[in-house]
Structures are given as C-alpha cells and as structure tokens.
Amino acid sequence: MALMVIPVFGLGPPPQPSIWAVPGAVISTGSDVSIFCRTPPGVTTVRLYHYGPYGRWSDRTPEGAQEVFEFSLQRMTLSNAGDYYCEYTKEGQWSQSDRLELVVTGVYKEKPSLTVDSGPQGFSERNVTLLCCTHPSFDIFILCRGGNASLPQNCSRQHHNTFLISPVSLGHRRSYRCFGSYKRSSYSWSLPSDPLELPITESRTSDYRLENCIRLILAIIILLGIGVLLLDAWKSRREPMRPSESPKWRA
Numbered sequence: 696m697a698l699m700v701i702p703v704f705g706l707g708p709p710p711q712p713s714i715w716a717v718p719g720a721v722i723s724t725g726s727d728v729s730i731f732c733r734t735p736p737g738v739t740t741v742r743l744y745h746y747g748p749y750g751r752w753s754d755r756t757p758e759g760a761q762e763v764f765e766f767s768l769q770r771m772t773l774s775n776a777g778d779y780y781c782e783y784t785k786e787g788q789w790s791q792s793d794r795l796e797l798v799v800t801g802v803y804k805e806k807p808s809l810t811v812d813s814g815p816q817g818f819s820e821r822n823v824t825l826l827c828c829t830h831p832s833f834d835i836f837i838l839c840r841g842g843n844a845s846l847p848q849n850c851s852r853q854h855h856n857t858f859l860i861s862p863v864s865l866g867h868r869r870s871y872r873c874f875g876s877y878k879r880s881s882y883s884w885s886l887p888s889d890p891l892e893l894p895i896t897e898s899r900t901s902d903y904r905l906e907n908c909i910r911l912i913l914a915i916i917i918l919l920g921i922g923v924l925l926l927d928a929w930k931s932r933r934e935p936m937r938p939s940e941s942p943k944w945r946a
Contacts, residue, residue, distance in 0.1 A: 710735050714781040714792040721839065721850065721884075722771045724801040730766045732781035732792065739784050744791075746778040771799050776882035800874060802883035805830040809838075809873045809888040812857065822861040823893055825871060829856070829885065833875030837884060840871050852881070860893070869893075 713733045722728045732741055734757075741755040743766045755764045768775050776799040781792040807829035827836045838858045839850040851858070858873075870890035876883060 709785055709788050709790040711790055712781040712783055712792040714779065714795045716795060716797060720796055721798045721800060724771060724799055726771050727769050728771055730779055732764045734762055734783045736760050736762055737785060742782040744780045744782055746780065773799055773802055773883050798882050798884055800884040801886050803875065803885040805875060806886040807873050807875055807888040809871060809891045822859060825858045825860065827856040827873035829875040834878050835876040835881060837874040837876060838871060840869055
C-alpha cells in the first residue's frame, strides 16, 4: 500500500531580517539618522529594539506587502547611541537581525590629530603607521576610513594610538580620521580629527614599478653574461689541439 507524503510548510527558523543606518552608523551630535529594517513579506509586526538599561522599542504595522521599514532618530544624542536590532513576528514566531552599533561623535570636545609616524619604520613601501594624538585620559582609539563610516567595516578600535596599515597600495588612497573614547562608554566618541590622506600616489607606485623593472633587466644581463662566459669555456675545451701546439719528442 503506497503512502502519501504531505509536505509541511513553516518548519525551521524564519528568515533573519536585515538592518542598516543612513547616512551611516557613526553620527555627529545633533544630526539625524534613519534606521531601516527589511523583512520577508507577510509579517505581522516589525520592531526596532534599542538594547540598553531601559530596553526601548518602537513597533510598525506593515501596510500591504511592505518589506522595508524606516525608523527616524532626530537630533542624535548620547541617549540614542548603542546597539539596535530589528525584530518581526510572523505566524507566532519572532526573528531578530544582527546587531547594529550606532555611535555618536562630538560628545567629548577634544579634537585628536592624525599624522603619519615619522619614525624609522613609520613609512615604507609596504607599511604605513598612523599616530592618533589625543587627550591622555582616553583609553580607546578609533581609526575610520572614508566619509560615511560604518562599524565594523570601515572603523577599527583598539587600546593604543598607533595603527599599522599594511600592505599599502593604490587602494589605500583615501582619507582617514581618528577619534578618542572610553571603555566605559564605547558608543560616545570625541570630535573627529582632520582628515588625513596617505602620501601614496600613483607616481610613487610607478617609481617602485620602474625600479623593479630595472632590477629585473640588470639580473637578465648578468645571467646572459655568465652564460656567454660558460659557453666560451665549454667551446675551448671541445676544440682539438693544433699541430703547431703538438708536443715535440726528442730523438
């Protein structure tokens, strides 16, 4: 007797929503930011959850087949910084997005300076060391590249103020900024430093390529010279002895 297999739908965890911020996740004090959530179609409720001591959240009800939801935060302050998650419910199941770190800058009015380390190994063909000089009380230093910084893709945080960028290439021809902060409040940063563009230009890279080509040509010439000398030595050993050079025997 054949058995009929009936497919069962809705098994397994629901798809994870996505979350992002515009213009970015690093926002200056007093600026506006929008957080977007994308969900599968047919959800019942969409929630933006701000993780913190008070556990604040805001809910949206979809209109029709709406999949993208906007949550606006006006006049960014320290109370708005922190971790955010998107959540939705569908058929009684909740699903949560990855974490979005929202940072506010300008909380501390100290402005760092960002320079290229002038030490013996501060700058080379392959490595660049950047130095973030700021208030001595800061115990976290942040280096961001590009304009609209996002975490963690375009910013790196560490406990010392020197940043090694390696390898250096034309892809590093972009501006960098640094910030200072504290471990106890890692989502509130100082004012940004002035942007610094690495002194890596196409002409400098072209000089490196020209030098490498010259080294390669010189190596080929030397190898050819050695080859010619070895060939002459081999030929001289193969040549027969001439009659005038044959040994003379005494009677």
